[in-house]
Every structure is written in structure tokens, then in C-alpha cells.
Amino acid sequence: MMRYRLEKRPEPSKLMLYGTPVAAVVLTMILGCLLFSAIGYNGLRAVQEIFLTPLTNPYKWQDLGIKAAPLIIIGTGLSVAYRANVWNIGAEGQYIIGALAATGVALMTWGMSGWWILPLMAIAGMAAGMAYASVPAFLKTRLNVNEILTSLMLTYASVQLIYYLIRGPWKDPMGIGFPQSRLFSEAARLPNIIPGTIVHLGVPIAVIVALIAWFVMSKTVFGYRMRVVGAAPHAARYGGFSETKTIWLAMLVSGGLAGLAGMLEVAGPFQRMVPGFPTNYGFTAIIVAFLGRLNPLGVIVAGVVLAITFVGGQVAQTTIGLPDEATGIFQAMMLFLLLAGDILVRYRIRRVSPEASVGAA
Amino acid sequence: MPNRLELTGITKQFPGVLANDHVSFAVKPGEIHALLGENGAGKSTLVKMIYGIMQPDAGEIRWNGEPVVVANPKAARKLGIGMVFQHFSLFEALTVLENIALGMDAKIPSRELESRIREVMETYGLALDPHRTVATLSVGERQRIEIVRALLLNPQLLIMDEPTSVLTPQEVEQLFTVLRKLAAEGCSILYISHKLHEIKALCDTATILRGGKLVDTCDPKEETSRSMAEKMIGTGLKDIVKAEGRAFGQPKLVVNRLSTGKTGHFDVPVDNVSFTVRAGEILGVAGVAGNGQNALLDALSGELIGDDREAITIDGHGIGLMNTTERRRQGLCAVPEERNGHAAVGDFTLSDNSVLTARDRLGMVMMGLINSGAAKTYTGKVIADFAVKALGPASTAGSLSGGNLQKYIMGREILQKPSVLVVSQPTWGVDAGAAAAIHQALVDLAAAGSAIVVISQDLDELRALCDTLAVINMGRLSAARPVKDFSVEEIGLLMGGVHGSMETA
The missing domain is CATH 3.40.50.300 (P-loop containing nucleotide triphosphate hydrolases)
Known part of the structure; x- marks a missing residue:
């Protein structure tokens, strides 16, 4: 009988490090095709519509840009935190709170004009995201409470805060009873950068954020600190990096960037706060961070891949009647396959020749 | 038969x-x-x-x-x-x-x-x-x-x-x-x-x-x-070349009533330890594993920070409240016992591992930016001077054999010319040829005026290398005496916890 064994590689494989994300995407397409064929859809069409149509149809490119932007910004922040083994799972909540703070500024300055309103909204969004992330940071560093649970639970609280604010204090006076805030004034809306499209300022900002993060992570002591704490906490302490400070920095950076993404989203595509604002970008960004190998440059690519599945999922809904949940299934499959494939970075599969394992008499 | x-x-x-x-x-x-x-x-x-x-x-x-x-x-x-x-x-x-x-x-x-x-x-x-x-x-x-x-x-x-x-x-x-x-x-x-x-x-x-x-x-x-x-x-063995009758300088590292808290369930903390190491002196700390050696190293390196500023002084300067980075700036370098994951990061390149402890002392950081060129040059020097078998500064630490990694780590600290060096098990698992090279480097560092503390379980090593010797048992340190005044039996008794008349107050 043929037997296989996992054998530790002397050095992590670079080929596998960058190859497994690609393999995960390809395998997702194959398995997705089989899965949806098995339950009665045209599997090949489904995969084609989800993964290819958004790329081949130029009208969809602008959708890709605006879907990818928040994913890239949040994913960048998460990749920094995850490098340091700080598991901020509540980016969705920090994203929502950031958007709410930006909405607050927009409503307070309603009817005013001035170039300073958007920067003020951005600062408010980031500060609010940081403040929300500092709750799990405080609980972790002071009481050693697991940040995965606290950051996740705070997400649900933030959703309720939206409902309260837009049904109560921030309710649109002209909204004929709809639970939503009033439309932001011109000065609080993100400008379009390509006339005739819906591509807003957030798209180039996302790319710039990722590039800056890449530079910081690879060239500075801050990035070194994050990497060494994640790779070997003991060695980090020996090298003079305190764990508490690192947890705070990781939480603040990921929370602040999620807050910024929330501000860009509410001031860009939405232009007002509505109950449907939470669209799980904060959760999808977790997949983006891992698919991008926790490397901000990889996060840009991964953000676009996930944006493709969002846009393609909508296409497939209208063209072949695929349910909305199909997008989520594809995304989850991708993360699952990626994590499963990760073992090949450090291990290789070796065939054990049967004659070596013959037992003693 | x-x-x-x-x-x-x-x-x-x-x-x-x-x-x-x-x-x-x-x-x-x-x-x-x-x-x-x-x-x-x-x-x-x-x-x-x-x-x-x-x-x-x-x-x-x-x-x-x-x-x-x-x-x-x-x-x-x-x-x-x-x-x-x-x-x-x-x-x-x-x-x-x-x-x-x-x-x-x-x-x-x-x-x-x-x-x-x-x-x-x-x-x-x-x-x-x-x-x-x-x-x-x-x-x-x-x-x-x-x-x-x-x-x-x-x-x-x-x-x-x-x-x-x-x-x-x-x-x-x-x-x-x-x-x-x-x-x-x-x-x-x-x-x-x-x-x-x-x-x-x-x-x-x-x-x-x-x-x-x-x-x-x-x-x-x-x-x-x-x-x-x-x-x-396979080759002739080199003896440690040690100048006879060296005079020691002023007290450099003075530890006065140093104690640490209990950190883990089965950990032995340091209990009221005092000793002095003069410039040019190598102090050996003997003892059976698990008698507080790790806590002593952590307390000296700054990984464990006590509450008494004067418990540890270098040249009269109280450093008891400083963290590892500040202590390194004061001239105190340390090498813990565990190499992979503590003294070095296995997944990082040797160059990046040099940044871990040498970044401030050797100017590898400018305004928050890491000068990777300087790190690479220094790492190359460590590899050459200590005959580390590695492909170069870009090899990962995890790819080196235990002995070679130890040579790299010892070289990384010694070439920073620290005025105080604290090392634990400097040649544990290192082959005889490499051990001789590390011993000689330590002796040369002391000859240049540094104070050195060597914590080791290898009595032969301590007797060959050190000028003075003390024994740690259950977190307590015996009085330090010139190494030639000890017999093996006496050290053995101290290691087993029989302090007798030498017990420090």
C-alpha cells in the first residue's frame, strides 16, 4: 500500500507561499462548479459569471474599484495586526463606528461648505475606529480577555447603534418616516475622480494606504516589531519590544483603518447613513488579509479578487438566478482552501516507500 | 558467544x-x-x-x-x-x-x-x-x-x-x-x-x-x-589562551539583593542574589538545570524588570528599572539559553536577527527606518569572524544547525563589544572546535575590560573559563570565590543545596 507522509521543509517554500493563494482560487472555481452543478444549476456558467464576467465586461470595472477599495483598506489594517498575532475579528464594528462618526460630522456641518469638512470626517472616522478597537485592546492587555471574542461581539453592538441613531436623533426630517439620515451636503460627499463613472476618491486612497503600509511593514522598526512579535513573542521581549504596546499598536492601526474605510464608504457610495450600511466588508477583509498573505501588496490583489466575487455574484443572480448566498459560499471556500493549503508552505508531502516500513518478524 | x-x-x-x-x-x-x-x-x-x-x-x-x-x-x-x-x-x-x-x-x-x-x-x-x-x-x-x-x-x-x-x-x-x-x-x-x-x-x-x-x-x-x-x-585542539595573573579593574556589574517574582507554576525565581563582577573578570554561575538560572538571566537582561533601581548597577549606574533596550544602550548584552525563538527568530534572516539586538548599539535605525545595509554588513562580519556555516546574511536562522546558530548569536553579541555580557549555556550543544572558539572570544572580551557572567551546567567549561565561581541552588546564589579554591566535590555539594558556612545572608 502506498503511504504518504508530511515532512518538514528546512526552509518555508517561497513557491508555495505565493502559489497556494493562486491554487486556492483555482480550486474554488473547480469545486464551486461541481457543487452548483450537483444542486441543479449550470455550474460552469456560475463560475464564469462570478469570476470572469466582472473582468471581461468593462462596465463592471468601476464596480470592482469601489468594492475593492474598502476591502483593501480594512484588509491592510488587519494584515498588520495579524502579523503580530493580534486577532482583531471586529473590523466590521470599527468600520461601522467610523462611518457613524463621519456621519455625525457630516450632519453637524450640514448645509455648510468648505474643503475641511471631508478631512474632518476622515479624522473623526479613524479616531472612532481606533476608540472602538481600544476596548478589546484594553481588555486584552489588562485582564487578558481574548480579543477575538470581544472585538467580534462589539460588532453586533455597533449595528444596533446605527438603528438607534437613524430612527432617533439622526432621522431624516424629509424622509417620510424612512429610517435613514438626511443626504449629506455636497461638501461632505466624496468627489468622483473619473467623470461619468461612480469611481470616487476612496479608490486611489486605498491603493496609497496599502503602499504606505507595505513600506512601513518592510522598512521600519514599527513593521519589524509587528513581525517579530508575531513570529516569536519570546524573542520580541528579548529584543526589547513590549507585548502590551504591540497589542495596542496593532489594534489601533487596524481599527483606525477600518474606521477610515467606513468614512469613505458612507461619504462615497452611500452619501447618507441607512440601515443597510453594514455589508460585511469588515468580515470579508479577513479573507482578503489572508489571501494576500498578510502582505499589503498582496492585499491589493486579494481585494480585487474578492471584489470580483461580489460583483460577479450580483451578475450571476440576474443572469442565471444564482442565490445571493452563492457569493458567500465561494468566498468561504476560498478561505478554507487557502488555510488548508498553508501547511504546504512549511511541509512537503513525501511518499513513503512501502519496503522501508516492513515490520519486524 | x-x-x-x-x-x-x-x-x-x-x-x-x-x-x-x-x-x-x-x-x-x-x-x-x-x-x-x-x-x-x-x-x-x-x-x-x-x-x-x-x-x-x-x-x-x-x-x-x-x-x-x-x-x-x-x-x-x-x-x-x-x-x-x-x-x-x-x-x-x-x-x-x-x-x-x-x-x-x-x-x-x-x-x-x-x-x-x-x-x-x-x-x-x-x-x-x-x-x-x-x-x-x-x-x-x-x-x-x-x-x-x-x-x-x-x-x-x-x-x-x-x-x-x-x-x-x-x-x-x-x-x-x-x-x-x-x-x-x-x-x-x-x-x-x-x-x-x-x-x-x-x-x-x-x-x-x-x-x-x-x-x-x-x-x-x-x-x-x-x-x-x-x-x-579531526584537528588539533586549541587551549584557551588566558593571560596569567591578570588584575581586575573596578567593580562593573554590581547586583545587590536581587529577587524576582514567581512567574510560572514550576519556575524557580531568583531569591535575594548579590554578586559583583569587576572589569576583566569572568564570573561563572554553576548549578543543576532548573534552579533559577533562567530567572537570573531574564532579571539581568531586562526581560524581567524588578522594582528596585539599585538592585543592578553598571559602573554605579542603577539599571534595575530599565527594559532590555535601555540596558543594551548602557552596555549590557545578554544571551538566553534557548536559541530558536528566544535569542533568535527562526523564520527571520540572520540579517533581520541582527536588528533584534544590535539595532541601537550599532546605529541600524535612523528615524524609525531600518538600515538593512548596515545590518547585512554587520551580519557578514559575524559570519566571517565566528566561522558560522551559513550561505550568507540572507539565510534564515532556522536553517542553521544548533551549533552554528549559537556561534552566530554569540558573535552577534560579542562583536557589539558590550561592557557587561551575561550568557547562559554559551556552548550547549556546540561541537568542541566551536566551543573553543566561543570560549576564546569570551576570554578576549574580558581581557579588553568587559565584565562577563557565564551561567552554565557544564562544570568543565566553567572551571576552564571563569575567574570566579558561584553556585545557584533553588534561586539562591552562594558567595563567589576564585575558581581554583573550589574542589569538584565542594561545587557538587553546593549544587545539591548544601550551603554550609558559605551561605550568603
């Missing part, structure tokens, strides 16, 4: 390394046979094949004259091969009896097992209470559990892997008594070590391996320690 064990042409290939290259030797019944060699010489691989953990690629194993294939450790035990590993596999929370019961292949009622354990202990003079919890036992006592576990199977061959590295001199003597008794009864013993005087004292035959090949089989009683060491490393 056939040989108990006979190996012919044993060969084992690993990716990139030929671990054993046609090794042949024989062990006679009742013989104590030493297997000698540097780290990486292939001793462990060879033994793993005898015990069935690995299979040879080529060659033959004969057991009492019959060719055998040892498929796994269980099969080895069935043949009558017992093994005591360097690292014990014991559950701290369970009793001695429970631990032994868990390791047995056959299920034996605990009453019967206990009587058999008591019988074995009595026969060989191994004192141990079967009902004590392992966590309360010393390392020497834990080793006895492993020996009893092996003896319960009435082995015809007992393999001992570096058994004395964790024992006091008195415990070593007790162990030898047991082994000699076993041998007299006809049990063969394969004894793996690199401690030459032990081999001379205990063994009948020595097989020496170098680079996977058998270099010699000799009678250790007719060799000198030096001649065996030279066969082991």
Missing part, C-alpha cells in the same frame, strides 16, 4: 546530509560501549535506527548474531533494547508509578507493577518513592524514573543518550554505579556522550564518529581526553 549488537555498513541519507556513512561496529555482552562525536556527527541518527525510530537506507543490524529489522521502538523493546532519552517524557502532574504504567507496552496491574518497581529500585540502589508527583522531583530523580522504566523490561542492551548533562557530580557517580552493576550482570550499555573524562571513567570501548563516518574504535582507558577530542574534531 555472539556479539550482542553488530552493525555492518549502516548508511542513512537525509536531504542534503549523509548522516551515517557505512558505519560498522559491535557491542559485546556486558560491555559499556561509548558512542562519541561532536554535534551533527550522526550519533543520534545511529541510535534512532538501533531503537527502531528510523530505518537505515543500507546496512545490516545483527542482534545476538541474528540479522533483524527493527520496525519501531516497540519491536526494539521486544528484542530487549531499552533507551533512556536526553529529554524525558514524563507528565509532571502524575506520580512516578502512573508515569511508568503509562509507558508500559503490556498492561500490568498497578499493585504488581509497584512491587516490580520496588524490586528493581532495590537491586540497583535507585532511591525513589513511587507515589511522589513528578513535579516535585529533581532532574536526577526524574532520570531515575526513565531508567527504572527501561530496566523493568529486563533489557539486554541499554542506550543512554547524554545522560549526565543535567546531573550533579554526585548524581553522576550514583548513575555510574548503577550502570557498572548492570554491565556486570551481562547487560550491554551504549553510552552516548561528548564528556571525555566520563567515558574514560566508565566505558570499556569507545566508537568515535565524525561527519557520519566511523573514525576509530579505541579503548578509552589507553587514550587521553585530548587524543579522543582530537579524533572527534
Whole structure:
């Protein structure tokens, strides 16, 4: 009988490090095709519509840009935190709170004009995201409470805060009873950068954020600190990096960037706060961070891949009647396959020749 | 009478390394046979094949004259091969009896097992209470559990892997008594070590391996320690060159009533430790593993920060409240015992590992930016000066062998020219040639005016290297005295906790 064994590689494989994300995407397409064929859809069409149509149809490119932007910004922040083994799972909540703070500024300055309103909204969004992330940071560093649970639970609280604010204090006076805030004034809306499209300022900002993060992570002591704490906490302490400070920095950076993404989203595509604002970008960004190998440059690519599945999922809904949940299934499959494939970075599969394992008499 | 064990042409290939290259030797019944060699010489691989953990690629194993294939450790035990590993596999929370019961292949009622354990202990003079919890036992006592576990199977061959590295001199003597008794009864013993005087004292035959090949089989009683060491490393051995009658300078590192809190369940904290190291002096701290050495190193390096600024001073400067980075700026560098994951990050390149401790002292950081060129240059210098076998500064630390990584780490700290250097186990697992180079570098650093503290369990190393010596036991440090004033027996007693008149207040 043929037997296989996992054998530790002397050095992590670079080929596998960058190859497994690609393999995960390809395998997702194959398995997705089989899965949806098995339950009665045209599997090949489904995969084609989800993964290819958004790329081949130029009208969809602008959708890709605006879907990818928040994913890239949040994913960048998460990749920094995850490098340091700080598991901020509540980016969705920090994203929502950031958007709410930006909405607050927009409503307070309603009817005013001035170039300073958007920067003020951005600062408010980031500060609010940081403040929300500092709750799990405080609980972790002071009481050693697991940040995965606290950051996740705070997400649900933030959703309720939206409902309260837009049904109560921030309710649109002209909204004929709809639970939503009033439309932001011109000065609080993100400008379009390509006339005739819906591509807003957030798209180039996302790319710039990722590039800056890449530079910081690879060239500075801050990035070194994050990497060494994640790779070997003991060695980090020996090298003079305190764990508490690192947890705070990781939480603040990921929370602040999620807050910024929330501000860009509410001031860009939405232009007002509505109950449907939470669209799980904060959760999808977790997949983006891992698919991008926790490397901000990889996060840009991964953000676009996930944006493709969002846009393609909508296409497939209208063209072949695929349910909305199909997008989520594809995304989850991708993360699952990626994590499963990760073992090949450090291990290789070796065939054990049967004659070596013959037992003693 | 056939040989108990006979190996012919044993060969084992690993990716990139030929671990054993046609090794042949024989062990006679009742013989104590030493297997000698540097780290990486292939001793462990060879033994793993005898015990069935690995299979040879080529060659033959004969057991009492019959060719055998040892498929796994269980099969080895069935043949009558017992093994005591360097690292014990014991559950701290369970009793001695429970631990032994868990390791047995056959299920034996605990009453019967206990009587058999008591019988074995009595026969060989191994004192141990079967009902004590392992966590309360010393390392020497834990080793006895492993020996009893092996003896319960009435082995015809007992393999001992570096058994004395964790024992006091008195415990070593007790162990030898047991082994000699076993041998007299006809049990063969394969004894793996690199401690030459032990081999001379205990063994009948020595097989020496170098680079996977058998270099010699000799009678250790007719060799000198030096001649065996030279066969082991293949070249002439260099002695430590130490200027005689050196005068020491002013007190440099002064530790005054240093204590640490209890950090972990089975950790031993440092308890009211005081000592002084002068410029140019090497102070050795001897002791059995697990007596507070780790806490002492952490407290000195700054990984554990106390609450008394004056508990540790350098040149009169209180540094007791500083973290590791600030202490390094004050000139204090440290090397912890554990290399991978503590003194170095396995996944990082050597260059990045240099940034870990040398970034401030050698100007590798400018306004928050890492100067990777400077890190690379410095790493290249460490690799060259300390003869580290690595492809270059871009190799990952994890790809280096243990001894080479240790050379790199020691070089990284020594070349920073610290005014105080604290090292734990500087040559643990390092081959004799590399150990000599590290010792010489430490002596040269001291000669240049640095104060050095060497924490080690290797008494030979401490006696050769240090000017003064103190012994740590249960977190308390004996008074330091010139090393030549100590006899081995006295050090042994201090290691075992008999402080007598030398106890510090």
C-alpha cells in the first residue's frame, strides 16, 4: 500500500507561499462548479459569471474599484495586526463606528461648505475606529480577555447603534418616516475622480494606504516589531519590544483603518447613513488579509479578487438566478482552501516507500 | 558467544546530509560501549535506527548474531533494547508509578507493577518513592524514573543518550554505579556522550564518529581526553589562551539583593542574589538545570524588570528599572539559553536577527527606518569572524544547525563589544572546535575590560573559563570565590543545596 507522509521543509517554500493563494482560487472555481452543478444549476456558467464576467465586461470595472477599495483598506489594517498575532475579528464594528462618526460630522456641518469638512470626517472616522478597537485592546492587555471574542461581539453592538441613531436623533426630517439620515451636503460627499463613472476618491486612497503600509511593514522598526512579535513573542521581549504596546499598536492601526474605510464608504457610495450600511466588508477583509498573505501588496490583489466575487455574484443572480448566498459560499471556500493549503508552505508531502516500513518478524 | 549488537555498513541519507556513512561496529555482552562525536556527527541518527525510530537506507543490524529489522521502538523493546532519552517524557502532574504504567507496552496491574518497581529500585540502589508527583522531583530523580522504566523490561542492551548533562557530580557517580552493576550482570550499555573524562571513567570501548563516518574504535582507558577530542574534531585542539595573573579593574556589574517574582507554576525565581563582577573578570554561575538560572538571566537582561533601581548597577549606574533596550544602550548584552525563538527568530534572516539586538548599539535605525545595509554588513562580519556555516546574511536562522546558530548569536553579541555580557549555556550543544572558539572570544572580551557572567551546567567549561565561581541552588546564589579554591566535590555539594558556612545572608 502506498503511504504518504508530511515532512518538514528546512526552509518555508517561497513557491508555495505565493502559489497556494493562486491554487486556492483555482480550486474554488473547480469545486464551486461541481457543487452548483450537483444542486441543479449550470455550474460552469456560475463560475464564469462570478469570476470572469466582472473582468471581461468593462462596465463592471468601476464596480470592482469601489468594492475593492474598502476591502483593501480594512484588509491592510488587519494584515498588520495579524502579523503580530493580534486577532482583531471586529473590523466590521470599527468600520461601522467610523462611518457613524463621519456621519455625525457630516450632519453637524450640514448645509455648510468648505474643503475641511471631508478631512474632518476622515479624522473623526479613524479616531472612532481606533476608540472602538481600544476596548478589546484594553481588555486584552489588562485582564487578558481574548480579543477575538470581544472585538467580534462589539460588532453586533455597533449595528444596533446605527438603528438607534437613524430612527432617533439622526432621522431624516424629509424622509417620510424612512429610517435613514438626511443626504449629506455636497461638501461632505466624496468627489468622483473619473467623470461619468461612480469611481470616487476612496479608490486611489486605498491603493496609497496599502503602499504606505507595505513600506512601513518592510522598512521600519514599527513593521519589524509587528513581525517579530508575531513570529516569536519570546524573542520580541528579548529584543526589547513590549507585548502590551504591540497589542495596542496593532489594534489601533487596524481599527483606525477600518474606521477610515467606513468614512469613505458612507461619504462615497452611500452619501447618507441607512440601515443597510453594514455589508460585511469588515468580515470579508479577513479573507482578503489572508489571501494576500498578510502582505499589503498582496492585499491589493486579494481585494480585487474578492471584489470580483461580489460583483460577479450580483451578475450571476440576474443572469442565471444564482442565490445571493452563492457569493458567500465561494468566498468561504476560498478561505478554507487557502488555510488548508498553508501547511504546504512549511511541509512537503513525501511518499513513503512501502519496503522501508516492513515490520519486524 | 555472539556479539550482542553488530552493525555492518549502516548508511542513512537525509536531504542534503549523509548522516551515517557505512558505519560498522559491535557491542559485546556486558560491555559499556561509548558512542562519541561532536554535534551533527550522526550519533543520534545511529541510535534512532538501533531503537527502531528510523530505518537505515543500507546496512545490516545483527542482534545476538541474528540479522533483524527493527520496525519501531516497540519491536526494539521486544528484542530487549531499552533507551533512556536526553529529554524525558514524563507528565509532571502524575506520580512516578502512573508515569511508568503509562509507558508500559503490556498492561500490568498497578499493585504488581509497584512491587516490580520496588524490586528493581532495590537491586540497583535507585532511591525513589513511587507515589511522589513528578513535579516535585529533581532532574536526577526524574532520570531515575526513565531508567527504572527501561530496566523493568529486563533489557539486554541499554542506550543512554547524554545522560549526565543535567546531573550533579554526585548524581553522576550514583548513575555510574548503577550502570557498572548492570554491565556486570551481562547487560550491554551504549553510552552516548561528548564528556571525555566520563567515558574514560566508565566505558570499556569507545566508537568515535565524525561527519557520519566511523573514525576509530579505541579503548578509552589507553587514550587521553585530548587524543579522543582530537579524533572527534579531526584537528588539533586549541587551549584557551588566558593571560596569567591578570588584575581586575573596578567593580562593573554590581547586583545587590536581587529577587524576582514567581512567574510560572514550576519556575524557580531568583531569591535575594548579590554578586559583583569587576572589569576583566569572568564570573561563572554553576548549578543543576532548573534552579533559577533562567530567572537570573531574564532579571539581568531586562526581560524581567524588578522594582528596585539599585538592585543592578553598571559602573554605579542603577539599571534595575530599565527594559532590555535601555540596558543594551548602557552596555549590557545578554544571551538566553534557548536559541530558536528566544535569542533568535527562526523564520527571520540572520540579517533581520541582527536588528533584534544590535539595532541601537550599532546605529541600524535612523528615524524609525531600518538600515538593512548596515545590518547585512554587520551580519557578514559575524559570519566571517565566528566561522558560522551559513550561505550568507540572507539565510534564515532556522536553517542553521544548533551549533552554528549559537556561534552566530554569540558573535552577534560579542562583536557589539558590550561592557557587561551575561550568557547562559554559551556552548550547549556546540561541537568542541566551536566551543573553543566561543570560549576564546569570551576570554578576549574580558581581557579588553568587559565584565562577563557565564551561567552554565557544564562544570568543565566553567572551571576552564571563569575567574570566579558561584553556585545557584533553588534561586539562591552562594558567595563567589576564585575558581581554583573550589574542589569538584565542594561545587557538587553546593549544587545539591548544601550551603554550609558559605551561605550568603
